[in-house]
Amino acid sequence: MDLVVIAITFAAIFLVELPDKTFIATLVLSTRFRPLLVWLGVGAAFAVQTGIAVGLGKAASFLPITGVRIAAVVLFVVGAIVLFRAARSADAEEAKAEEEFAERAGGAKQGLKVVGASFLVLFAAEWGDLSQLLTLSLVAKYDDPASVFVGALAALLAVSGLAALVGRALLTRIRLRTLHYLGGGMCLVLASITLYELLT
Numbered sequence: 271m272d273l274v275v276i277a278i279t280f281a282a283i284f285l286v287e288l289p290d291k292t293f294i295a296t297l298v299l300s301t302r303f304r305p306l307l308v309w310l311g312v313g314a315a316f317a318v319q320t321g322i323a324v325g326l327g328k329a330a331s332f333l334p335i336t337g338v339r340i341a342a343v344v345l346f347v348v349g350a351i352v353l354f355r356a357a358r359s360a361d362a363e364e365a366k367a368e369e370e371f372a373e374r375a376g377g378a379k380q381g382l383k384v385v386g387a388s389f390l391v392l393f394a395a396e397w398g399d400l401s402q403l404l405t406l407s408l409v410a411k412y413d414d415p416a417s418v419f420v421g422a423l424a425a426l427l428a429v430s431g432l433a434a435l436v437g438r439a440l441l442t443r444i445r446l447r448t449l450h451y452l453g454g455g456m457c458l459v460l461a462s463i464t465l466y467e468l469l470t
Contacts, residue, residue, distance in 0.1 A: 272417045279408050279421025280428075285456040286349065287401045287429045289356075289449035295391055296433035303384040305434040309427075311388025312434075316426040318393065323402045324419045327409025339468040342407040346461035349400050350454040357450035401426065404457075411464060 287293065292312075299308040330338055405422045409415050 272414050275412045275414045275417035276421040279418045280425045282404055282456050283401050283422045283425035286453040289453055293433045296430045299388050300434040307384040308388045309430055309434045311385035312392045312430045313427050315389045315392035319402055320419055320423045323405035324409050324415045327406040328415045330410040331413045338410045339464055342411045343461050343464045345403055345407045346457045350457035353450045353454035357447045
């Protein structure tokens with residue numbers, strides 16, 4: 271495993287995932303159920319989703335390297351645009367997202383039912399998510415599925431852990447808009463690095 275790839279992946283996914291709906295979903299679930307059980311369910315969903323993204327990224331790495339790098343640059347730029355555009359309305363839409371995820375969570379649950387409900391809510395919310403697309407791109411770019419998997423899953427578990435434990439307090443100190451801009455900036459950095467590799 272390559273520690274540099276793990277670190278790059280962790281930083282990219284962490285910054286992109288912080289302002290994501292996943293953070294809000296985990297926060298809401300943690301206010302309704304035991305945070306540890308929520309985190310276990312969310313973590314299991316992330317492990318499956320990351321595994322799928324890594325598998326698709328590995329398949330993409332068999333394509334010609336120039337095409338893969340061009341596709342990666344496009345995905346990183348699109349990710350930056352999506353995050354920058356969403357930043358403007360992020361704070362206003364936070365309350366709507368909280369209501370939506372509270373409704374999906376349903377009524378009182380205990381034990382494995384909490385883990386299962388958390389898994390299902392996050393599993394459904396993550397399909398085609400920006401972090402999943404970035405994971406796919408990073409695998410195709412570095413051709414190191416194990417390192418990308420470790421970095422991506424660690425970042426997702428860290429973000430969901432923050433949401434479960436201190437999510438509400440964090441959102442009172444840092445605006446979602448700011449987190450969107452940070453994530454968009456990270457996407458632009460990755461696009462620039464990939465473009466540089468493509469041209470040299």
